[in-house]
Structure formats: structure tokens, C-alpha cells
Amino acid sequence: MKQVGFLGCGKIGKTMIRHLKVRADHPIAFVQTPNFKGDINLDCPVVSTFDEDVCKADLVVECATPDVLKQQYQYYLRRSDMLILSLTAFSDDDFANKAYALCEKHGTNIYLAHGAILGLDGIFDARDILNNVTIETVKNPKSLGRSDTDRTVFFNGSTREACQLMPRNVNVHAAIAMAGLGFDKTHSKIISDPNVSTNSHIIKLEGEGFSSTIDVSSFATGGITGKYTPISACGSLDRILGGKTPYQFV
Ligand SMILES: NC(=O)c1ccc[n+]([C@@H]2O[C@H](COP(=O)([O-])OP(=O)(O)OC[C@H]3O[C@@H](n4cnc5c(N)ncnc54)[C@H](O)[C@@H]3O)[C@@H](O)[C@H]2O)c1
Incomplete structure (x- = not known):
């Protein structure tokens, strides 16, 4: 069982949270998002900024913005794997190299969601x-x-x-x-x-x-965000969290 946290809770984040609630086998540990409107029912803490005592999870889903990712990654990659939606952040070599180095140092992983694209x-x-x-x-x-x-x-x-x-x-x-x-x-x-x-x-x-x-x-x-991406993000989450399916594509 993995604890899953969310950095961002917009269109993609809400779809993934609903998906996790239906799966019901991996708890949602926290949601970090400013100005939370309460438009989704959550049983976990919601914080507007990073809180070291609250924002603990095995996997943190970044579904906010590239700038938010660049501001927050160093808090998370020290102790959590991250599933990342805001891939344009990696066009900044300085950010990318620092993120890879943190993973190397702490044994954490970056998963890049395929998002809107297939193949x-x-x-x-x-x-x-x-x-x-x-x-x-x-x-x-x-x-x-x-x-x-x-x-x-x-x-x-x-x-x-x-x-x-x-x-x-x-x-x-x-x-x-x-x-x-x-x-x-x-x-x-x-x-x-x-x-x-x-x-x-x-x-x-x-x-x-x-x-x-x-x-x-x-x-x-x-x-x-188009219609397909939130669904594909749930598939990415499922592949990381695992679970028995009749067959797998590799
Ligand atoms: N990889 C892909 O193919 C693909 C496709 C579509 C969207 N995206 C990206 O995924 C991300 C999320 O998309 P979306 O449609 O859900 O966006 P959205 O605008 O619906 O939601 C963004 C969320 O980020 C939150 N946020 C803003 N500032 C924050 C902060 N300082 N800390 C924490 N959270 C903060 C907002 O409150 C909101 O909940 C975006 O970066 C978008 O560009 C990627």
C-alpha cells in the first residue's frame, strides 16, 4: 500500500483523486494547493504551502504548473517518488540536472506521465x-x-x-x-x-x-487540458501503483 500525495488539484488532480478513491487500496496522504475551493470531497489534510509534517507520501503527483514544480521539487524528491505532468519544466537544464541528482542521492524516482500523447x-x-x-x-x-x-x-x-x-x-x-x-x-x-x-x-x-x-x-x-489527459494520468498512476491485470503491455 502506497501513500499518495498531490501537488496541485485542478482538472487532472481531481480526476486522479476520484480514481484513487474508487480504487480504495492506496490512501491519499495530503493535497498541496492554494485557495482550495472544497469542490472535491477529501478526507486528507489540504495545505496551501509545503508543510514538512503533513506533506509525506511514497509518491507525490505533480499536477500544478512547471513553475510550481521548479519551486517545490527539492522538498519532495528527498523522500518521495514523483509522478510529473508539467514536463516543460525539464527544458530548463539546471532544474532537470538538480532533480536527477536529488533522485540519485536519495534513491527516489521521477516518473513522467505520457499525458496527452501516445507511443x-x-x-x-x-x-x-x-x-x-x-x-x-x-x-x-x-x-x-x-x-x-x-x-x-x-x-x-x-x-x-x-x-x-x-x-x-x-x-x-x-x-x-x-x-x-x-x-x-x-x-x-x-x-x-x-x-x-x-x-x-x-x-x-x-x-x-x-x-x-x-x-x-x-x-x-x-x-x-484536453479530455484524454486526465484519463491517461490515471493509467500512469495505476502502472506505478501496480495491481493485477489480465495482461500487461511492455
Ligand atoms: N503532459 C501532458 O501531456 C499534459 C497535458 C495537459 C496538462 N499538463 C500539465 O499538467 C498540469 C496540470 O494541468 P491541469 O489541467 O490539471 O491544470 P489546472 O489549471 O486545472 O490545475 C492546476 C492546479 O495547480 C494548482 N496550483 C497553482 N499554484 C500552486 C502552488 N503554488 N502550489 C500547489 N498547487 C498550485 C492550482 O490551484 C490548480 O489546482 C499543468 O502544468 C499542465 O500544463 C500536461
Whole structure:
């Protein structure tokens, strides 16, 4: 039985908390989130800032923001594994190297949620034979915090720059970069289109002796997160927590 804590309790966090309550085999130890509205029934302590006596768990789910992750990781990785949703934070090498060093020192683990994208395991397996990786994302301007009235290519460059420019919007790009060629060699294109209601991503991969295209669309349901991601995050949690299933994909 693992104690699970939450850093952040928005759309993704609430879905995961409900999922854990239904599973009922791993207790929720705490939730750290400011201005908690009480819009989900919790039996655990809720704190607005890190509290050393309260924020103890075997696994802490980060589902807040990249900035919050960068501010809080050092409190958690000293004694907890972390399941992380805000992957764009890893485009900051200083943060990433410090986080990896903390895990090495304290024997803790970082799990990266695949989030909105599928197939990262296969990309990770192919990373040594990849030559070219591009990602094109199309979102409604509202999902991007923009007000374009026409289809607009507003970013075309490295995934590292994309993550630094739009840290809350390009987690898929960060995930693909971390699985494959890294933040500098992966190419990102971001399009704002007022005529779409989906978040769509086309990923093109070319390597020695193979090529592949991944095309994923998720309906935008307000805010920045599509419908699929909270469900996929529950699957990531299940894989970490374990439990008997008739078969497993490896
Ligand atoms: N990996 C992916 O594919 C993917 C997809 C969608 C979203 N995300 C990322 O997951 C994260 C959560 O997404 P969401 O849709 O649930 O967001 P959300 O806006 O619904 O929730 C964010 C939560 O963070 C909390 N928060 C803000 N400041 C905090 C602080 N100082 N300490 C603790 N908590 C704080 C907020 O109160 C809120 O509960 C975001 O960073 C988002 O970019 C990743």
C-alpha cells in the first residue's frame, strides 16, 4: 500500500483523486494547493504551502504548473517518488540536472506521465536510431491564451524555445523531446486556429530504417487540458501503483 500525495488539484488532480478513491487500496496522504475551493470531497489534510509534517507520501503527483514544480521539487524528491505532468519544466537544464541528482542521492524516482500523447515508450526505444523528429500542434486560440481571428503559425523553432515561450501549452512537445532527440534537436510548430475545437498533434519520426507518424486529437474542454489527459494520468498512476491485470503491455 502506497501513500499518495498531490501537488496541485485542478482538472487532472481531481480526476486522479476520484480514481484513487474508487480504487480504495492506496490512501491519499495530503493535497498541496492554494485557495482550495472544497469542490472535491477529501478526507486528507489540504495545505496551501509545503508543510514538512503533513506533506509525506511514497509518491507525490505533480499536477500544478512547471513553475510550481521548479519551486517545490527539492522538498519532495528527498523522500518521495514523483509522478510529473508539467514536463516543460525539464527544458530548463539546471532544474532537470538538480532533480536527477536529488533522485540519485536519495534513491527516489521521477516518473513522467505520457499525458496527452501516445507511443512514448516506442520513441524512447528508438532514440539511438532517430534522425529527425517534428511536432505540429494546432489548438484553438482560447486554449493558447490568444485572440487570433485567422489560422496563425505563431511558433516554428526548437522544442526548447517552445517550452520556454509556452510552458503551460506544449507538454506534448517536451515529452517527445525527452523520449527522443532532446529539446534542441526536436522541431516544434504551433498553430492557433479559431476554427478548431480540438487540441491536435502530428508527430513525424524518421530514423535508420523506419519512419512513423503519430496523429492525436483531444477535444478541448475549456482551460488548457484536453479530455484524454486526465484519463491517461490515471493509467500512469495505476502502472506505478501496480495491481493485477489480465495482461500487461511492455
Ligand atoms: N503532459 C501532458 O501531456 C499534459 C497535458 C495537459 C496538462 N499538463 C500539465 O499538467 C498540469 C496540470 O494541468 P491541469 O489541467 O490539471 O491544470 P489546472 O489549471 O486545472 O490545475 C492546476 C492546479 O495547480 C494548482 N496550483 C497553482 N499554484 C500552486 C502552488 N503554488 N502550489 C500547489 N498547487 C498550485 C492550482 O490551484 C490548480 O489546482 C499543468 O502544468 C499542465 O500544463 C500536461
